[in-house]
Amino acid sequence: xxxxxxxxLLWGSSAFGGxxxxxxxxxxxxxQGVDVDLYSKYDTPPPSSLQKDAGKLDGVVFLRSQASxxxxxxxxxxxxxxxxxxxxxxxxxxxxxxxxxxxxxDPMFHNVFSLSPIKKFDLGRYPRxxxxxxxxxxxxxxxxxxxxxxxxxxxxxVVDGLHYAVLDGDGHYRISDVPPGNYDxxxxxxxxSQFKTVGRVTVPTSGAAEFTAxxxxxx
Amino acid sequence: xxxxxxxxxxxxxxxxxxxxxxxxxxxxxxxxxxxxxxYKGGDDEAFALNTMNRGDNPFSAFRFLIAxxxxxxxxxxLYLEAPIDANANSSMFLTYLRPFARLTSVGGASWLNLxxxxxxxxxxxxxxxxxxxxTALMGVPLLYFYHSAARGDIVPTNNDYFFQPGVRGGGYLPxxxxxxxxxxxxxMIYDSCWDVGAEMYxxxxxxxxxxxxxQGTVSRPSIAGSDNNGxxxxxxxxxxxxxxxxLFGLRLGVSGGYGPYMNQSMETDSNxxxxxxxxxxxxxxxxxxxxxxxGPWQLFSEVAKASYEIPNVxxxxxxxxxxxxxxRDFGPSWQAAARQEALFYNNITSSTGVTQTWxxxxxxxxxxxxxxxxxxTRIRLGYQSTHVSDTPDLSGHLVAMQLQVWTR
Numbered sequence: 001x002x003x004x005x006x007x008x009l010l011w012g013s014s015a016f017g018g019x020x021x022x023x024x025x026x027x028x029x030x031x032q033g034v035d036v037d038l039y040s041k042y043d044t045p046p047p048s049s050l051q052k053d054a055g056k057l058d059g060v061v062f063l064r065s066q067a068s069x070x071x072x073x074x075x076x077x078x079x080x081x082x083x084x085x086x087x088x089x090x091x092x093x094x095x096x097x098x099x100x101x102x103x104x105x106d107p108m109f110h111n112v113f114s115l116s117p118i119k120k121f122d123l124g125r126y127p128r129x130x131x132x133x134x135x136x137x138x139x140x141x142x143x144x145x146x147x148x149x150x151x152x153x154x155x156x157x158v159v160d161g162l163h164y165a166v167l168d169g170d171g172h173y174r175i176s177d178v179p180p181g182n183y184d185x186x187x188x189x190x191x192x193s194q195f196k197t198v199g200r201v202t203v204p205t206s207g208a209a210e211f212t213a214x215x216x217x218x219x
Numbered sequence: 220x221x222x223x224x225x226x227x228x229x230x231x232x233x234x235x236x237x238x239x240x241x242x243x244x245x246x247x248x249x250x251x252x253x254x255x256x257x258y259k260g261g262d263d264e265a266f267a268l269n270t271m272n273r274g275d276n277p278f279s280a281f282r283f284l285i286a287x288x289x290x291x292x293x294x295x296x297l298y299l300e301a302p303i304d305a306n307a308n309s310s311m312f313l314t315y316l317r318p319f320a321r322l323t324s325v326g327g328a329s330w331l332n333l334x335x336x337x338x339x340x341x342x343x344x345x346x347x348x349x350x351x352x353x354t355a356l357m358g359v360p361l362l363y364f365y366h367s368a369a370r371g372d373i374v375p376t377n378n379d380y381f382f383q384p385g386v387r388g389g390g391y392l393p394x395x396x397x398x399x400x401x402x403x404x405x406x407m408i409y410d411s412c413w414d415v416g417a418e419m420y421x422x423x424x425x426x427x428x429x430x431x432x433x434q435g436t437v438s439r440p441s442i443a444g445s446d447n448n449g450x451x452x453x454x455x456x457x458x459x460x461x462x463x464x465x466l467f468g469l470r471l472g473v474s475g476g477y478g479p480y481m482n483q484s485m486e487t488d489s490n491x492x493x494x495x496x497x498x499x500x501x502x503x504x505x506x507x508x509x510x511x512x513x514g515p516w517q518l519f520s521e522v523a524k525a526s527y528e529i530p531n532v533x534x535x536x537x538x539x540x541x542x543x544x545x546x547r548d549f550g551p552s553w554q555a556a557a558r559q560e561a562l563f564y565n566n567i568t569s570s571t572g573v574t575q576t577w578x579x580x581x582x583x584x585x586x587x588x589x590x591x592x593x594x595x596t597r598i599r600l601g602y603q604s605t606h607v608s609d610t611p612d613l614s615g616h617l618v619a620m621q622l623q624v625w626t627r
Contacts, residue, residue, distance in 0.1 A: 033249030036288040038298050038339060039347050041321075041332070042422045042460075107425070107462040109512060113551040115594060122551040124514040127467035145594050147548075150352075150625075 018208075020201055021174040024167055025214035026057045026189045035151040058091050059189035060157045061173050062164035063201070066182045069162055077101050077133070080144070080154055082110045087144065087154030093164045096139045100156055103131045111147035118142060118158070139195075141188060157188055159195075180205045189215060247290040253625030255282040255351055265615030268605050271364055271411040272403045273311050273442075275304035277357050278619050284350065296321050298336075314442050317413050328421075335417040337444065340410045341431045341454040342474045343521050344508045349410050352625050355517075355556030356587050357601040360542040362523055364411055365562060366390035366404040368578045369527040369536050371439050371447070371480045374488040377531050381577040382569045388579040388613050405438040405480065407504060407525040407540055407562070414440035416451070425462045427472065430455040436502040437476030438525055450498040452478025458508070468512045476504045480527070492530050500528040515548040536577050537565040554589040580608040595625050 075098040081088045083105045094100055102112050104126060112132075113122040118140040123132045125148075136142065139160040146152035157164075163183070165173040182202050186195045198213040259266065259278050270276045283303040290296050300317040307315065319336025340346030345363050348354050367390045368381055381387060390404025416433030434441035436452040458472025480502040485491055506523030522541040529536055542560035549555065561582035568574045583606070589599035599621050607613040 034247040034288055034290050036249045036251040036286045036298070038286055038288075038300055038317075039350050039353065041334070041339070041347070041420060042427055108460075109468065111548075115551050115591070120551050122515070122548055124548065125468060125512045125517075126514070128463045143594075150595075 018178045018180070018203060019174065019176050020063065020163070020178055020183075020185075020203060020209045020211055021172075022210045022212040023171045024059060024061050024173065024187055024189075024198070024212070025171050025216050026059050026167065027216050029057050029190075037149075037151065040149075056167075056169060056171060057190045058155070059167040059171070059187060060091060060093050060159070060164060061167060061175070061185065061187050062093065062159040062161045062195075063175065063178065063183035064161045064186055064197075066184065069179075071095070071097065071162070075099070079103055079131075080156070081105050082112070082146070082152070085110075085146075085149045085152060087146075087152055089166070090153075091155045091157060091166050093157045093159055093166060094136055095162050095164075096158050096160055097135070097137055098158075099133050099135045101131045101133050104128055109148055110152070112144055113147055114142050114144045114156075116140070116142040119156075122147075141193075155190070159186070161186070178203045185211055185213070187213065187215065248287070250285070250287045251626050252286070253284045253350075253352055253623065256280070256622045257282075257357075257619050258621075259617060259619040261617040261619075262615030264613055265603065265605055265617040268365075268607075268613070268615065269358055269603075269617075270306070271409075272366060273308045273314070273411070275302065275307040275315075275411060277351065277359055278617065279305040279307075281305045282351070294323050294325075296323075311442075314412075314444070330421040330423040331419065332421050333417065333419050337413045337415050338418050338431065338433075339413055340408065341418055341429050341433075341456060342408050342437045342476050342504065343456065343506055343523065344458075344470070344472065344510065344519070345408075345521065346410050352623060355546045355554055355589065356544065356558050356585050357599070357619060357621060358558075358583075358585050358603055359410065360521070360544075360558065361560050361562050361581060361583060362406075362521060362540045362542055363408045364406050365581065366406050367538060367562075367564070369405050369438075369529060370403070371405065372482050372485065374485050374490040374530050375532055376490050377570060378533065378567045378577075379569050380532070381567060382573065382575070387577070388607055388610055390578065405502070405527065407523055407538060408437050409440055412440045412442050414452070415444045422460075425460050427458040427460060428456070433478075436478040436480045437504045438502045438527070439480040448479050448481060448483040448497040450479045452476065452480075452502075454478075456508075469509075470511070471509045472507065474504075474506045474508065474523070476502070478502060481530075485530075490531060495530065500530060502527055517544075517546040519544040519546075532567065534565070534567065536567070538578070539563045552591050554591070555587070556589075557584065557586040559584045576608075579610055579613070582606050582608075596623070598622050 077099050078092040079101045080092050081103045109125040111125050118138045119142045136158040139158050142156040144154045163175050163178045165175045167173050180203050184197050185199045186197045188195050201209050201211045286300040317337045319338050321334040323332045325331045368386050414433035414435050418431035420429035431454050433452045434446045437454050454476035456474040460470040461467045479498040481497040481500045483497045504525040508521045510519045520543045524539045526535050526537040540562040544558040546556040563580050564576040564578045566574050567577045585603040587599050587601040591597040601619045603617040
């Protein structure tokens with residue numbers, strides 16, 4: 001499917017530099033049926049919590065520097081919780097080389113695993129309140145599942161950049177503390193097998209840049 | 220594909236049409252499906268020793284399980300499951316359909332839920348994972364399907380019935396009695412056939428309870444959905460599952476079931492004891508379950524004792540069984556599992572003074588190695604060895620390769 005990409009680049013006039021914001025317009029999520037689980041009667045969350053968001057697809061935007069970036073000694077360690085038989089948040093972003101903490105907040109077992117080529121792992125079963133850490137060395141998208149609750153799906157987006165954001169429900173984003181320079185803007189949305197570079201942005205020494213693009217099919 | 224198999228698959232398609240009406244009332248709707256394709260080798264007898272009494276078999280060449288859920292409101296869902304099996308008796312297709320309603324948090328009490336209709340097996344814990352994608356092994360534990368020689372549609376003259384050739388060890392063979400089609404012998408628990416009834420269940424602080432009233436009994440659920448005598452059966456389980464701390468991963472419980480199992484029509488049999496009613500003959504079962512999971516390991520075990528009051532037969536027939544199952548994950552793709560199990564029958568004495576078990580004791584072990592190459596696709600290799608005491612010709616070995624594909 002051909003996707004038209006519309007790029008709108010505006011220079012901001014903010015007095016504070018190092019911020020990129022805008023909107024990435026993503027397609028709406030296709031209709032999905034409610035989960036069917038006849039057997040785990042004690043584990044099944046109430047139906048209302050199983051309802052899927054009917055909004056736009058989940059997505060991530062990040063900046064690839066055109067110059068070499070120094071990797072900070074301590075990368076942030078995002079947490080992907082397991083709560084009410086869901087991954088919360090459903091998407092976490094981590095720079096290549098970074099770690100993700102998988103917490104179990106449920107009073108039941110979960111068993112996080114991935115069969116994604118860039119990172120295969122199986123964390124086994126561990127108690128409520130405990131965490132396990134996984135290091136992601138290679139950029140790409142890692143789909144994570146629970147071996148016990150088939151309806152649980154999450155994504156670890158491993159980016160080759162240090163500046164990123166998860167899009168909100170309307171596709172808006174804001175990336176702060178971006179050093180001045182030229183960056184490629186890359187996007188990933190649920191259903192895409194790899195990142196897509198959608199444009200370029202220059203972050204001024206002071207002020208903010210705005211970048212907007214669309215991945216919606218315009219045909 | 221045989222004509223009757225085609226008919227069966229066609230019936231499966233018709234199920235989809237059955238799903239349509241309740242979508243009209245549903246706030247949300249979902250369908251899941253799984254397919255299992257098996258290539259087997261080994262002894263025919265070993266395959267037959269896995270057969271359910273409607274012909275379905277976990278080692279059948281193909282099996283499909285289609286399930287739907289219609290969410291009526293935040294507390295009410297309607298479920299329908301349709302198992303399809305290459306070896307099933309297609310004329311009994313409607314008895315395979317499993318429709319039931321589930322109401323959660325009844326009256327605002329989060330610990331109280333109800334379900335009614337053709338409900339999943341209440342006794343024990345295997346029923347919760349009997350869906351083949353939930354189990355690491357291909358076969359069903361003997362406790363949950365193996366047909367003994369005890370029946371609810373036969374009135375023996377005396378203990379000698381169980382000394383006739385072909386009775387012991389023949390519980391899984393279709394037979395006729397008085398020129399009528401008869402169902403085969405009763406298993407201890409019959410997970411393949413969900414009973415019709417209502418269940419209340421819930422969990423609070425790790426304590427779990429379940430109590431159901433059903434048309435049949437744990438050993439003889441109502442296949443047709445109607446009651447075969449004038450009284451109901453009850454079944455239930457009470458258990459505990461650690462919510463945190465060092466015991467997290469431990470689950471244990473006790474289960475029980477009680478009720479009359481005999482067909483009321485047997486009251487007209489010339490051998491039926493005078494002054495008695497079909498409801499006077501009870502099927503009782505008690506059992507315990509213990510499971511534990513930690514890291515890549517899982518342990519499942521159950522033990523149960525079932526008894527059957529049979530007209531003109533003394534003492535009460537009893538069978539005790541157990542299984543122990545160990546599962547080990549090796550990374551995200553590989554999984555190995557093994558199960559050891561056995562059933563032991565009590566002794567009865569014939570009119571000539573011979574004492575022996577009323578059915579052949581049976582033991583089995585099974586192992587499998589699975590490889591999952593996608594989240595919803597796996598292949599597995601399985602081996603099963605069954606030993607029926609005193610009858611070498613009934614013992615056997617089975618090797619099978621299985622491909623499983625399922626939707627989320």
